[in-house]
Amino acid sequence: MASETVDKLLHSFVTKAAIETAREQCPDKTLDKETVEEIRQKADTTAKELSQTLHKIRKEGKNGEMAVSHLTLDRVTRMKKALDMKTYEININEKEKTAQINRDGQEMYPAINLGSSGNIMQASDLQTASIVVEAIILVLEIIGIEVPDNVKEVKKVIKIVTDELNNENTLRKDVEQIRKDQDDFPAMAKDIFVLVIDCLGDGLFWKITKALLSDMPWYDWILTSAKISAFVALLVATGGLADIAILVTKLVNAAFFLEKLVNLGTLNSMKMSH
Known part of the structure; x- marks a missing residue:
């Protein structure tokens, strides 16, 4: 009986969060009864999927494939590849003091001469921004939201984040924690979700997501924002951060993402030597 009551309260909490978020994201639109009902359904579906996933993670533990066996193959494949170079790569040549910023083998931004502290900071901010954006893309793909691979949108969101870095210390701290935990994948994965939740708190998450899905x-x-809200609300309410971090650890290919963290360490060292 107590368990049923808790489930009902959780369901009510998640649904209300989804509806409220949908209203906030489209304040100039009036949500009719049919729309509200569809939001409820999206929230329900998202919550049920996440509940199943968390249950299976706790049951299956190390078997990432089994933990998501209730999801479609296409969705699982996207989750696995969520950190596969979604923004760009920065190639640092410490000897020549240059940073090349490429995407799919093509120059995305002009090369940066790392001969001054200002230029090193510029390269560091670009790398930090790519980490933030890819962390958000990872979470969106886990929720089941497909993010288009579009260079124009990527540039747009990178600009949003680099502008924010001038005013916000929490982002830098969160990314630095991810970097520090790069050798402890479960801790690093949990750090990624902490970063995303912090971005939700200050509105940056919605700016980035809207730009990615422009x-x-x-x-x-409206329905997408409801799904996101339902997922995050249930994840936080059930203490599922550590569990979902295990899923990321077992399922997601993070090789390119780890290279970005190594780059940050290199740039930090270069800053200190200036």
């Missing part, structure tokens, strides 16, 4: 019609955006 071609999405407003009605789809």
